[in-house]
Amino acid sequence: MPIIDAVDFFYLAMPEVLDIGDGSQDLLLVRVQAGEHVGWGECEAAPLPSIAALVCPMSHSACKPVRDSVLGERLDSIADIDRIGDRVRANSLDLLQADHVLSGIDIALWDLLGRRESAPVWQLLGVTRPAAFLPYASVLFGDSAQETLAKSRAIREAGYRAAKFGWGPYGRGSVAEDADQVAAAREGLGPDGALLVDAGTVWEADVEAARRRLPALQAAGAVWLEEPFVSGALDAYAALARESGPVKLAGGEGSHNEWMARQMIDHGGVGYVQIDAGRIGGISPSRRVARYARERGVTYVNHTFTSHLALSASLQPFADAPDGTICEYPLEPKSLAWDATTGHLLPSPDGLLRLPDGPGLGVDPDLAALRPYLLDVDIRVGGRTLYRTPELA
Amino acid sequence: MPIIDAVDFFYLAMPEVLDIGDGSQDLLLVRVQAGEHVGWGECEAAPLPSIAALVCPMSHSACKPVRDSVLGERLDSIADIDRIGDRVRANSLDLLQADHVLSGIDIALWDLLGRRESAPVWQLLGVTRPAAFLPYASVLFGDSAQETLAKSRAIREAGYRAAKFGWGPYGRGSVAEDADQVAAAREGLGPDGALLVDAGTVWEADVEAARRRLPALQAAGAVWLEEPFVSGALDAYAALARESGPVKLAGGEGSHNEWMARQMIDHGGVGYVQIDAGRIGGISPSRRVARYARERGVTYVNHTFTSHLALSASLQPFADAPDGTICEYPLEPKSLAWDATTGHLLPSPDGLLRLPDGPGLGVDPDLAALRPYLLDVDIRVGGRTLYRTPELA
Numbered sequence: 001m002p003i004i005d006a007v008d009f010f011y012l013a014m015p016e017v018l019d020i021g022d023g024s025q026d027l028l029l030v031r032v033q034a035g036e037h038v039g040w041g042e043c044e045a046a047p048l049p050s051i052a053a054l055v056c057p058m059s060h061s062a063c064k065p066v067r068d069s070v071l072g073e074r075l076d077s078i079a080d081i082d083r084i085g086d087r088v089r090a091n092s093l094d095l096l097q098a099d100h101v102l103s104g105i106d107i108a109l110w111d112l113l114g115r116r117e118s119a120p121v122w123q124l125l126g127v128t129r130p131a132a133f134l135p136y137a138s139v140l141f142g143d144s145a146q147e148t149l150a151k152s153r154a155i156r157e158a159g160y161r162a163a164k165f166g167w168g169p170y171g172r173g174s175v176a177e178d179a180d181q182v183a184a185a186r187e188g189l190g191p192d193g194a195l196l197v198d199a200g201t202v203w204e205a206d207v208e209a210a211r212r213r214l215p216a217l218q219a220a221g222a223v224w225l226e227e228p229f230v231s232g233a234l235d236a237y238a239a240l241a242r243e244s245g246p247v248k249l250a251g252g253e254g255s256h257n258e259w260m261a262r263q264m265i266d267h268g269g270v271g272y273v274q275i276d277a278g279r280i281g282g283i284s285p286s287r288r289v290a291r292y293a294r295e296r297g298v299t300y301v302n303h304t305f306t307s308h309l310a311l312s313a314s315l316q317p318f319a320d321a322p323d324g325t326i327c328e329y330p331l332e333p334k335s336l337a338w339d340a341t342t343g344h345l346l347p348s349p350d351g352l353l354r355l356p357d358g359p360g361l362g363v364d365p366d367l368a369a370l371r372p373y374l375l376d377v378d379i380r381v382g383g384r385t386l387y388r389t390p391e392l393a
Numbered sequence: 394m395p396i397i398d399a400v401d402f403f404y405l406a407m408p409e410v411l412d413i414g415d416g417s418q419d420l421l422l423v424r425v426q427a428g429e430h431v432g433w434g435e436c437e438a439a440p441l442p443s444i445a446a447l448v449c450p451m452s453h454s455a456c457k458p459v460r461d462s463v464l465g466e467r468l469d470s471i472a473d474i475d476r477i478g479d480r481v482r483a484n485s486l487d488l489l490q491a492d493h494v495l496s497g498i499d500i501a502l503w504d505l506l507g508r509r510e511s512a513p514v515w516q517l518l519g520v521t522r523p524a525a526f527l528p529y530a531s532v533l534f535g536d537s538a539q540e541t542l543a544k545s546r547a548i549r550e551a552g553y554r555a556a557k558f559g560w561g562p563y564g565r566g567s568v569a570e571d572a573d574q575v576a577a578a579r580e581g582l583g584p585d586g587a588l589l590v591d592a593g594t595v596w597e598a599d600v601e602a603a604r605r606r607l608p609a610l611q612a613a614g615a616v617w618l619e620e621p622f623v624s625g626a627l628d629a630y631a632a633l634a635r636e637s638g639p640v641k642l643a644g645g646e647g648s649h650n651e652w653m654a655r656q657m658i659d660h661g662g663v664g665y666v667q668i669d670a671g672r673i674g675g676i677s678p679s680r681r682v683a684r685y686a687r688e689r690g691v692t693y694v695n696h697t698f699t700s701h702l703a704l705s706a707s708l709q710p711f712a713d714a715p716d717g718t719i720c721e722y723p724l725e726p727k728s729l730a731w732d733a734t735t736g737h738l739l740p741s742p743d744g745l746l747r748l749p750d751g752p753g754l755g756v757d758p759d760l761a762a763l764r765p766y767l768l769d770v771d772i773r774v775g776g777r778t779l780y781r782t783p784e785l786a
Contacts, residue, residue, distance in 0.1 A: 011774070017451050017452065017453070018453075019451065019453075019454050020454050021453060021454045021455060022453055022454075023452065023453050023456070023487070025452065026452050045487075045489065046449055046452050046456055046487070046488045046489075047449070047452070048445045048448075048450065048774060049443075049445040049446040049449055049488065049489075049490045052445035052772075053439065053442040053490070056439050056440070056441035056442055057406070057419075058410050058412065059410065059416065059418065059419050059439050059440070060412075060413065060415055060416050060418055060419075061413050061414045061560075062414060062593070063439050089623075093594060093623075094416070094647075096439075096492065096493050096649055096672075097439075097446070097490040100489050230482075230486075230652065231652075232651075232652020232653055232656070233652055234652070234656060234660075235655075254486070254487075256489055257623075257625055258625075259623065259624075259625020259626055259627070260625055262625075263627060263656065267656075267660055375774050376773075377772075377773070378771075378773040378774075379441070379445075379770075379771070379772050379773075380770070380771040381768050381769070381770050381771075382768040382769060386441075
């Protein structure tokens, strides 16, 4: 009867972290051990506050360090993973960062369980044949429309049939400049490629600002407009959704629990709900959201901007989607995110992406390659060491 | 033109923190300095993860340490406080803990501005005569109904006309045991006292479990049932609200941004929205929620379980409420929370509570009394010290 006896977090970062919307510049790797069994996960989260939330002293009965709800727990089955998640959510109710911390742990628990049973996670989830996803290349807008055109052409030439452009100057300049950017992305991608646009919450809750961008998006035949508003601005989402016509709204990556994702579906009117397993609490709540979305005619899509370990984790929850379902595929990750794993999820010659069938997540961390990126963390409170980066082995 | 040149966090705790639902066992004090001006605030948050989120290295353009968005900013007016809050929310969009961190900073900015202009915060907010609140004594349920009865009698004898009982065994045992607890609370309080019951999210989203407690609450004439469910379970709130009759639902303390509070009002059907200024991002968003609630016929109430600095901060946003509006008043704080300030907000002989009319929050931290509770924190990443507790002076 395996008992969880170690939960360790490793803070990895590029030598230089730039002030750009690229989430692949650092990485929080999670290792969970139960006896001789090991599982790996990743939090899509600020590493230092997450480590602090893992080990912080208790504030009161509903504000405990996340690790205290995980260590010493039995891990025999999927029900145990659910139970541990419930424990963390109850015992760390008032610890805001806890959902992000739990995410990487839940992913590692699934990986561990799969490795122990020599089964891929999707099989543990009851899927017999995982989907062949249509990966969209996810990149930042260029600083100019010309640069975006070049990026878009390169994506088409690399064989992608779908691409998402986001952040950068989009939404920050004039309506005409944004229209040029969108037209450039369409031109490079060709008339048949699926074009997705990500506004990165730039209009916060300003429906009118978003509305002015709709004609250019409609003219370019964009599939979706992503995150015009912050996650909580449900009424703004709903208002824009009523006017956006064939351009559906997408959102939900900010969801740090399944309730938020359900609200995007029930009250925000999105056509696509985007979930990052590394933020929402792991594979378990992601899976529940995927089911909830499907029952309501909303398409579940992963949000992934980091390593292929995170990519595998984020695809598992909707492995039973129909073939050809769109999925996010980070195209320009920093070397850290690429180096993080020995294997990678690569599109097949047919352009489709399939989950690996190795045990667990089917992706192994490349510990030797990661070591140069490792940042030692040392946290002391009241003279007592609460955390010191363990050996990455 | 005063520029913010220092933002410091101090982690204070009781010598022993117990595994009980008492949030007054530690305290995160915030000091903001701009030239010779100083303001004080408090985060109702896990101290260590909040300090980490204040100083952590940048992960990407929307995941920056909170301090970077505050230091060097101009602080001349209320508009500057709003601007700084917007900066933090945008620059730390992906840093979950940031809202809790911002809370104490926003409070300290208001305090600083008030002290500089020799005006109480409520006056800066445009209030000419602050409300005389009806404080409810906020305590935990006893372990037995007998113990709750004794607590409730003591509250009545201390002159309180309203009391809230929460957490402890409530919701964890049988429906009959919960009914005994509620009846005991009513008996001790006498027939006229306002009785409030706090379920502390114990039923998560289980409407049926909550429904079974309604008859006892109705029989006891409870004013509200607080937090039957977790904050995000809006549909469960709405379903129970349709059946709860004269017992209104209360909730919202988990709101870490104003969107969440608005959702409790718009989609959760609460009669009372409870906001902790130390969690939602400070006095600024609290004030906006107070207005939003009033326009929709929902009563805004503070959530406060710690010091009288936090109490003053949490009452300012609805200082323009009608006299007799109910407010939370922590009755059994640990010595840390009491010792934290030189002055205290005490009910007048008429039983009503009024905000102080001194400058800023009108409450001064008692630095000498706090020093024994101070925990030194030392955080190093990659060999570099990111945080070391400064002198508390």
